[in-house]
Amino acid sequence: MGLLFSFFAVVALIVIVFIGVNGANLHYLFGVIIPYAAFLTFIVGIIYRVLQWGKIPVPFRIPTTAGQEKSFPWIKTNNIDNPSSGLGVIIRMALEVLLFRSLFRNTRVELRDGPKLSYGSSKWLWLGGLAFHYTFLFVVIRHLRLFFEPVPGVIKIVESLDGFFQVGAPVVYITDLIFLGAVTFLFLRRVIIPQVRYISLAADYFPLFLIGGIGTTGVLMRYFLKTDVVGIKELTMGWVTLHPVVPQGINIIFYIHLFLVCSLLAYFPMSKLMHMAGVFLSPTRNLANTNRAEMHVNPWNYPVKVHTYYEYEDDFREKMKAAGLPVEKE
Amino acid sequence: MANPKPEELAKINYQALKKGWTETPTVLQKGIFCYANKPKSLEAVSMPNPRQWSASDEDWKLPDNWQEIFIEGLRERVNKYRSFRLFLDICVRCGACADKCHYYIGSGDPKNMPVLRAELLRSIYRKYCTTSGKIMGKIAGARDLTVDVLKEIWYYAYQCSECRRCSVFCPYGIDTAEITILARELLNLLGLNIEWIAGPVANCWRTGNHLGLQPHTIKDTFEMFIEDIEKYTGIKVAPTFNRKGAEILFVIPSGSMFADPGTYTAMGELLLFHELGLDYTWSTFASEGGDFGFFTSNEMAKRLHNKIYEEAKRLKVKWIIGGECGHMWRVWHQYHNTWFGPIDFLEEPVSPITGTKFEHSKSNKTVHICEFTADLIKNGKLNLDKSRNDNLIVTYHDSCNTSRGMGFLEEPRYIINSVCNNFYEMPPQTIREQTFCCGSGSGLNASENMELRLRGGLPRANAVRHVHQKYGVNMLACICAIDRAVLPPLMDYWVPGVGVTGVHEMVGNALICKGEKKRTTNLRGDPLPGMEGE
Numbered sequence: 001m002g003l004l005f006s007f008f009a010v011v012a013l014i015v016i017v018f019i020g021v022n023g024a025n026l027h028y029l030f031g032v033i034i035p036y037a038a039f040l041t042f043i044v045g046i047i048y049r050v051l052q053w054g055k056i057p058v059p060f061r062i063p064t065t066a067g068q069e070k071s072f073p074w075i076k077t078n079n080i081d082n083p084s085s086g087l088g089v090i091i092r093m094a095l096e097v098l099l100f101r102s103l104f105r106n107t108r109v110e111l112r113d114g115p116k117l118s119y120g121s122s123k124w125l126w127l128g129g130l131a132f133h134y135t136f137l138f139v140v141i142r143h144l145r146l147f148f149e150p151v152p153g154v155i156k157i158v159e160s161l162d163g164f165f166q167v168g169a170p171v172v173y174i175t176d177l178i179f180l181g182a183v184t185f186l187f188l189r190r191v192i193i194p195q196v197r198y199i200s201l202a203a204d205y206f207p208l209f210l211i212g213g214i215g216t217t218g219v220l221m222r223y224f225l226k227t228d229v230v231g232i233k234e235l236t237m238g239w240v241t242l243h244p245v246v247p248q249g250i251n252i253i254f255y256i257h258l259f260l261v262c263s264l265l266a267y268f269p270m271s272k273l274m275h276m277a278g279v280f281l282s283p284t285r286n287l288a289n290t291n292r293a294e295m296h297v298n299p300w301n302y303p304v305k306v307h308t309y310y311e312y313e314d315d316f317r318e319k320m321k322a323a324g325l326p327v328e329k330e
Numbered sequence: 331m332a333n334p335k336p337e338e339l340a341k342i343n344y345q346a347l348k349k350g351w352t353e354t355p356t357v358l359q360k361g362i363f364c365y366a367n368k369p370k371s372l373e374a375v376s377m378p379n380p381r382q383w384s385a386s387d388e389d390w391k392l393p394d395n396w397q398e399i400f401i402e403g404l405r406e407r408v409n410k411y412r413s414f415r416l417f418l419d420i421c422v423r424c425g426a427c428a429d430k431c432h433y434y435i436g437s438g439d440p441k442n443m444p445v446l447r448a449e450l451l452r453s454i455y456r457k458y459c460t461t462s463g464k465i466m467g468k469i470a471g472a473r474d475l476t477v478d479v480l481k482e483i484w485y486y487a488y489q490c491s492e493c494r495r496c497s498v499f500c501p502y503g504i505d506t507a508e509i510t511i512l513a514r515e516l517l518n519l520l521g522l523n524i525e526w527i528a529g530p531v532a533n534c535w536r537t538g539n540h541l542g543l544q545p546h547t548i549k550d551t552f553e554m555f556i557e558d559i560e561k562y563t564g565i566k567v568a569p570t571f572n573r574k575g576a577e578i579l580f581v582i583p584s585g586s587m588f589a590d591p592g593t594y595t596a597m598g599e600l601l602l603f604h605e606l607g608l609d610y611t612w613s614t615f616a617s618e619g620g621d622f623g624f625f626t627s628n629e630m631a632k633r634l635h636n637k638i639y640e641e642a643k644r645l646k647v648k649w650i651i652g653g654e655c656g657h658m659w660r661v662w663h664q665y666h667n668t669w670f671g672p673i674d675f676l677e678e679p680v681s682p683i684t685g686t687k688f689e690h691s692k693s694n695k696t697v698h699i700c701e702f703t704a705d706l707i708k709n710g711k712l713n714l715d716k717s718r719n720d721n722l723i724v725t726y727h728d729s730c731n732t733s734r735g736m737g738f739l740e741e742p743r744y745i746i747n748s749v750c751n752n753f754y755e756m757p758p759q760t761i762r763e764q765t766f767c768c769g770s771g772s773g774l775n776a777s778e779n780m781e782l783r784l785r786g787g788l789p790r791a792n793a794v795r796h797v798h799q800k801y802g803v804n805m806l807a808c809i810c811a812i813d814r815a816v817l818p819p820l821m822d823y824w825v826p827g828v829g830v831t832g833v834h835e836m837v838g839n840a841l842i843c844k845g846e847k848k849r850t851t852n853l854r855g856d857p858l859p860g861m862e863g864e
Contacts, residue, residue, distance in 0.1 A: 002469075005469060053419075056408075056409055057411075058413070059410065059628075060664060062735075064494055064497045064498055065734055068737055068739045068740050069736060071690050071701060071741065072705065072708070075704075075741065076740070081763065103424075103499070105764075107430075109435055111340075111435075114340075115792060116792065117435065119760070125425075129501075195428050199443065199445050201350075202470070203470060203471050204422070270461070272422045275422055275502055278420035278502060279502045281412065282502050283412060284508075289736075291663050292693060293693050294667075296668045304629050306636040307633075307637070309637070309641060312536075312615050313615075316537075319544060319546045320546065320614070323545060323546035323550075325572055
């Protein structure tokens with residue numbers, strides 16, 4: 001149900017922009033107002049969510065320790081998976097965020113007759129995830145050329161790296177291919193692996209369809225349907241310079257692409273996509289395991305009702321005396 | 331109810347149902363859930379809604395405004411724990427955690443996949459705490475909190491042992507233990523605990539330990555240990571209790587005072603400390619290192635463990651050694667300092683035998699007995715005869731809590747390798763930070779849920795079976811009282827022929843004491859290798 005709903009939701013978005021632009025001529029709405037609104041929602045929304053998380057206390061120091069803790073000098077400490085210093089935490093977080101270290105550990109259980117359980121290495125999700133996120137990043141960086149005049153050298157370098165294998169004109173970007181492949185992979189595993197299908201919600205399919213739609217329209221625009229690149233740049237530079245103009249004659253495929261991007265931006269802060277920011281705040285990863293060496297303060301720590309020794313002794317005094325145990329009050 | 335045969339139980343179907351999980355109603359299965367808490371257990375510690383109830387009853391006798399209590403409790407906690415809020419918000423349901431859970435591996439029940447266990451609560455969070463859930467409802471993954479949903483949350487919150495294995499594999503470090511801990515806390519607002527947890531909590535409140543051992547009973551128990559130790563070694567140990575002015579307070583899980591094979595570990599510890607001439611005391615009040623309050627609520631955990639430092643302060647000891655126990659060390663290591671700190675009435679721990687400063691515990695002043703002993707061995711302070719353990723072919727089970735809540739991996743191994751000659755590791759995916767739960771952790775070591783325990787213990791047992799067949803392993807060492815209680819039946823079921831031992835039992839056996847008689851038996855009274863005829 002989640003799958004169909006999400007699919008048709010994205011189809012509906014495409015229909016809306018088609019009618020809006022081609023039917024009702026709402027170029028300014030779809031070319032200027034919605035992009036501004038979506039961008040603002042994205043930025044404000046993310047900041048809001050992060051501040052919201054940030055103001056919630058971290059009452060306990062609960063790192064998941066995935067290696068030997070620091071104890072004696074003669075025992076080798078695992079400084080990355082069980083950091084005892086700020087530097088260790090930074091390295092752990094960097095490996096987590098940049099290389100998806102935890103996902104790299106992934107195994108797949110197999111049960112054979114016997115019974116015999118085995119745990120094979122399973123790196124596909126890690127590879128697919130990494131491919132998806134990095135190619136997405138490259139594509140976003142390439143798009144920055146639309147917002148600068150002249151285009152900074154860095155972006156040109158990224159483009160030239162990306163288009164290393166020139167198959168024809170226009171240059172085929174490797175990232176485009178990997179990106180679409182990775183999105184397809186992430187979608188297919190969701191549908192094909194029974195366990196993953198079982199846990200999947202509309203909130204999982206929707207962003208995949210949306211991102212898939214963005215990728216597809218992008219590729220169509222670049223390689224198959226001719227679009228007015230000069231006009232588009234005029235539009236995007238208008239946004240940045242806060243003097244928005246809507247050039248005539250931009251192909252509808254661009255507006256579809258743009259509207260899907262806007263939908264993604266606006267949807268982002270209220271969705272699971274916030275894992276992008278949330279991963280940095282995860283208390284099982286970003287805290288050092290210094291629990292017994294340093295005191296961690298819980299801001300809402302409060303006194304609790306306890307059963308004191310004296311109450312205990314009152315309860316058992318005679319028995320304690322009979323057993324020869326020392327007591328406070330004879 | 332008889333348990334199915336191992337070959338029956340091992341037929342596990344991992345193919346999840348065709349329909350989505352929200353459309354799959356949960357039926358509570360006997361053998362999986364534990365008995366409901368008794369009213370007197372809740373009354374003893376003033377927990378809400380004490381009444382006679384049963385999980386198999388239709389009516390759980392909830393308070394009239396139970397939804398309000400649960401939802402308000404949820405709202406309060408998502409604003410008190412960043413971990414909880416974040417973990418409810420950012421899961422992408424990638425499924426990496428799914429087959430990391432021993433209960434899922436052993437049962438094939440898709441709602442035992444950690445992601446889904448969390449999703450049970452997450453759907454309620456969406457409905458009542460997020461705007462999109464309020465507006466979009468089901469399409470945003472939200473659902474109403476009905477009685478059936480509540481029962482489902484209860485059923486699965488008590489099928490998670492808070493072992494944190496999933497958290498090692500999660501790309502965002504989402505820790506299902508954190509979800510389960512808080513889910514149980516919410517359930518306890520409605521009086522929905524299990525007796526196997528609530529009973530020990532009530533005992534612990536009054537007597538200081540889960541088993542309800544009263545002061546004179548503890549003394550009597552030790553008299554038996556003293557007799558046995560003398561019989562087997564010729565050494566008469568002389569432990570003291572509640573003694574003021576001792577240098578060290580020693581606290582162990584009460585399970586080690588009560589049932590085999592834990593008792594042999596306690597005997598090993600008694601013998602070791604006696605041999606060292608350590609100035610230490612036991613306490614009949616701080617007679618429990620473990621904390622079943624931790625399986626109830628944060629507040630209850632803190633209420634029960636106040637006694638450790640209170641007693642240390644009253645007895646004017648300098649620092650504390652803690653015995654072999656898993657969740658005890660999760661609590662001591664990750665929570666004590668925050669609850670009770672600053673611990674400025676104790677001194678930074680220094681071993682009186684070696685002079686080693688335990689720098690890493692300088693703030694909370696508690697040292698794990700394996701740290702203490704490893705340091706002794708490293709400094710050559712113990713006279714050990716490894717060959718006394720030659721009848722044992724040993725493997726080591728990392729307790730979930732000490733490995734993933736502490737990173738306590740090498741010290742026990744160092745000790746084991748110093749006291750026995752035959753040690754073999756289980757496969758790497760089943761030990762250290764990837765260790766599998768015994769299947770009965772976090773208060774799930776009751777008897778009525780034996781099927782759950784056997785299923786959850788399958789991955790652990792299966793790894794033992796591997797080394798049993800490959801190297802002839804016949805002894806499973808561990809540093810956890812629940813392990814020592816639950817692994818023997820688990821081994822008997824899945825891997826007959828493998829026993830269970832604490833690490834300090836093996837230390838006690840290998841330890842050559844001054845003035846001991848010729849040792850012919852180990853601390854269990856069984857003949858030492860080569861002494862079978864004597």
